[in-house]
Amino acid sequence: MKRDDAVVRPLLDLRGIGKRYTLAGGRTVQALADVNLHVNRHETLGLVGESGCGKSTLARIAMRLVPASDGQVVFDGDDITTRPRRALVAQRARMQMVFQDPFASLNPRLTIARALEEPLIVHGRGNAAERRERVLAMLARVGLRADVADRHPHEFSGGQRQRIAIARALMLEPELLVCDEAVSALDVSVRAQVLNLLLELRDSLGLALLFISHDLAVVRHMADRVAVMQRGRVVELADREALWRAPQHPYTQALMAATPSLPHFQRDLR
């Protein structure tokens, strides 16, 4: 039986991605080498590794924010590796990103409403009234009151700003959301709120997620499949259950051993 093409075709397919940086003096650094990963529709791929392993570089290459040195970026069957920026507009709407630092990723001079409206304007969607309506609907969706719309980013806490950043990323109804350490800068109690929000939005909007974090526990909670990166290479790729049941690569095992776990505590805390 022939399966539906859209089902088997990954949403994002990274094929043999390499990235070299040339240093002053002519030496080169291999930041990424032969990375093959894909993200299916409605799937969360976790990408875990320590600082400097290349996970953020990979995210930026997937988003076409930096060029790859080798390999192809294929989005929904469409090779976008070398597509000129102007011709990328349609794909850009379908893939959006949430960054680590909610203090740096929002323009301090724009009101929240204006920041959320901007992607709609760039992509020529709706008239002013329609856009305003969609901004307010999205704010409600991420758990913010309508009165935040006319305020500025500095008036909000880190957790609220991250909600705003998520709202902005979702304005164009993307199919893929790339989260690069999206909860790493947040306090733990706020982190739980934002993870819950991401889970809820993922399920209700049918999003695919590339979820990048240095934190194994967070990746385990969010991801269906997990890729472990070390020094620019994927050293292990497995389903979540399999990875935690029997990690194969020594580096994965070392990461798991080093992650502090809490002593078992009384569960019925309320």
Added chain:
Amino acid sequence: MKPLLEVRGLRTWFDTPAGIAKAVDGVDLVVERGQTLALVGESGSGKSVTAASLLRLIAPPGRIVAGEVLLDGVDLLKLDARALRAVRGGRIGMVFQDLSALNPVETIGTQIAEAVRLHAPTVTRRAAWSRAVELLERVRMPSPTERAHDVPHRLSGGMRQRALIALALACDPELLIADEPTTALDVTTQAQILALLAELQADAGMGLLLITHDLGVVAQAADRAAVMYAGRVVEEAPVAALFAHPQHPYTAGLIGAVALDQVQPGTRLPEIGGTVPSLLALPAGCAFAPRCGRAVDACAHTMPTLQAHGSRDQRSACFAPLPARAVRIAEAQREAA
């Protein structure tokens, strides 16, 4: 015997255009010799301001308004500048989160040797340098003799943190204050640094005050923990008791929010609703009450103080503390019957 460090009623406030921010508002702490106390809290809880206040490292618009910081019974808040300098980096060593605490243009050997000579001026330069190398060896710096000649940027994050610890140990402190010493490090390096701190502390019988936002670090490295919320300690207990049966609803919420390995992946995490109150406008009663599911009438207008509710070893500032496990199980059974 007096405790190594005892803090009583510490208040550190900041004058801001919008009013007085009560960053630390009545903190009591005890660190015994050979013990690690973790001071744990989220950002803005006052844990770092508390640490800085202990050595009077508070600059305007901040000011220490009240309290005592007793090192072996001597109040550091009353010392003159000269006596205080002898304590800083002498009897009390400090390790900060920010790896830029090292001078970028001096070798780490020079910096450590300088610290040795600052508190023991009779030591020769040569002897101070050997002592520096010895300290680097003690903090398990790889190739300490060679590394002593390196400037900080030549070192990895983990090695820089080791150098900072060596610097803090230069004068054999009785108390080490470490503010988020592993926050900037990867997990594998973090585990090594925590093991090192524990080992150094056991060898030297040092007291360690470990400031952290990370309950995983608390579980891994501390004997006791004090949980801070909005400028006050809300619970203080041995680490095992804190995790096994937290009394304060905030402590319980915090543990629930981080214990990701104890929930089914992909399911909703327990979260603490609401947000931390502004330090400019703290409620008259318990600062956590507006977010607390167990709040009773008294919580809104009366400030609870730290008290033992069961075991004498565990204290919490709460009018409606969570009952001990046995009581909770009995209650659940009665309800089910």
